[in-house]
Amino acid sequence: MFVFTLVILFIFFILYKLMLIVPMREVHVIERLGKFRAVLSPGFHFLIPFFDRVSYRHDTREQVLDVPPQSCISKDNTQLEVDGLVYLKVMDGKLASYGIENYRKAAVNLAQTTMRSEIGKLSLSETFSERDSLNESIVREIDKASEPWGIKVLRYEIRNITPSRHVIHTLEKQMEAERRKRAEITLANAEKAAMINMSEGERQEAINLSEGQKQKRINEAKGTGQEIAIIAKAKSEGMAMISQALAVNGGTDAMNMLLKEQFIAQVGKILNDAQVSVVPAEMAKLEGFFEGMEQVTQTVSGQNNSGKGAR
Known part of the structure; x- marks a missing residue:
């Protein structure tokens, strides 16, 4: 009975070593007697027990690796602390297994060195304004170097760019001056x-x-x-x-009478309004004045009558 149990267990062990199920998200690297044999894709596979073994398992999904913060010097000699994220995917299981010891660690270290190199080409203001172009440059350089490793760097994202405390204080003053x-x-x-x-x-x-x-x-x-x-x-x-009035009979006498009345009224007004007493020296001359006025009136009347006769 004991021997039968051992035989059953041995058969199950052989079957376990004979059959291999690769999950959908992985690829397995198979070695036969220590030598590379094949890269098995997801599905059911048969192995030769004691000869074939699974040496490496690789996740074929996109992986996100954290790039630790590191100190960088910009083109204008400003010290910055930069960290980021690198996104990669295993494209060739054989190269990922034998091309490098640890592709994850190598990708992170390569991202750090490439990031230091690219930031050294830019000034402080350009590192903030041209972040997209900086990410593209880092991805391009990492992808070239990682091609022999069987991985594909999909993208790189700078997460934080932190200047030193002195630089931050200087930038705050500059921004305040700019706002002012x-x-x-x-x-x-x-x-x-x-x-x-x-x-x-x-x-x-x-x-x-x-x-x-x-x-x-x-x-x-x-x-x-x-x-x-x-x-x-x-x-x-x-x-x-x-x-017309002078041309009528008696018009001249009426005119004389009117002129005399007006003259007397004006003289009386002058005597009343004057500040000093005015006494005419030759009152007899008033009669001569009126006679002269009468002659003027007659002359005007004669001229009017001669004008009518001429008509």
Whole structure:
């Protein structure tokens, strides 16, 4: 019974060594008597017991490896601490097994050295603004070097770029100065726009005032012209009426009487308004004045009558 059990166990052991199931996400490297035989893809396979063995198992899925932080010097001699992530995939199980001892460690170390080299070509500001191009350069260089290892570097991502404390303090001052500069430029532009608007307003105000003064003077000139025309017309009509009145019988006497009354009224007004007493020295001359006025009136009347006779 014991021997039978041993035989059954031995048969199961042989079957276990004979059959191999490779999972979907892996490839297995088979060695026969210590020499490479084949790379088995996912599925069911048969092996020769005690001759074939699985030497390496590789995950064919995309792998993410953490690149530890490291100190780098930029082109402008600024010290930076940079870390990242490298994404790779096993493409050839044989090369991944025999091309290098540990492709994961080698990929991480290569990513670090390549990253130091690429950052040394850029200034501090360029490391922040050109991160995408920096990632592409690192991927390109790592992919060239890792081709004999049977792996494919898919992409590289810089996770953090941390300048030293002194550099951070300097950058903060620079950013503060830049913000202050932009604020001053904005205020200057606002003041400039305000002055322009104010000058435009004053200019428009001056134009409106000048237009108003111009229109006022035009209106006053037109009013004065109309007033002069009306007064001249009234005087002309008045003179015509006086001429007609003088041509009538008794018109001359009436004119003389009117002139005498006006003269007396004006003399009385002058005597009343004067600050000193005015006494005419030759009152007798008033009669001569009235007689002279009468002769003038007769002369004007005679001229009017001769003009009518000529007609």
